Amino acid sequence: MPSPPTTPRRSCCPLACSLDILGDRWTLLVLRDLFRGVDRYSGFTRSPEGIATNILAQRLDALIEHGIAERFVPEGKKHPRYRLTQRGRDLEPTLRALAAWGLQHIPGTEARLAPKDG
């Protein structure tokens, strides 16, 4: 469920609205990690970009609030895990398109997000 718009939206343009949610330097990287199977807080912090923990906490909360990811606690454990929802998985084409562009146009980039399988 997308809660009522937290950030007042700038327009009804779907691109603008998407950017209200995803348009910053970190959110899509957290998404990328989720796609790769990272599911624990400490996992995200180990990615090479080195996200600060306060930013990470904030981004995870926002992703959950927007229904893109969810928190869950595995049987018999206490530490929470994170996973994508369907809404989050639907962002795969976006991530692939962006990554493909980077790979093609930015020298020195290397593919990591698996081409077809995870």
Next chain:
Amino acid sequence: MPSPPTTPRRSCCPLACSLDILGDRWTLLVLRDLFRGVDRYSGFTRSPEGIATNILAQRLDALIEHGIAERFVPEGKKHPRYRLTQRGRDLEPTLRALAAWGLQHIPGTEARLAPKDG
């Protein structure tokens, strides 16, 4: 020609590098306008999101610096115009994917970027 990385890149991940260039709330909206055929400074400011002029100038400069857009002056005119380069046009799949996601998942959004034609 991509000039030597202006912003020190956070990693060699193509997604991260793309986000170093495009990952903010305005850049992709300027791109959207360019795709729609907006080619003048004042045109961008009339989009419903209402970009501030200092941000616009900054973003246009960055897009040009990264070879995504270019400035040109039409015959007999003095005021500059802007257009996408091939590198910029290659971002179309990304814009479409993001817009499609917004359209599908964010209530109250309306399509504008033409489905096939411009």
Next chain:
DNA sequence: CCAATTTGCTTGCATCTTGCAAGTAAAAAC
């Protein structure tokens, strides 16, 4: 079972980025 380590955060603060409102000189329109 108990000590040591890891995890999942929060807090504080300096710095960078945004947003808003004016201001301006050159260009274009009338």
Next chain:
DNA sequence: GTTTTTACTTGCAAGATGCAAGCAAATTGG
């Protein structure tokens, strides 16, 4: 040739980000 528009720049307040600590609960190791 006077009015309007255009394409910016500047200044400043407010918000976001980055970094380093700090901390209690959870997990690991012996």
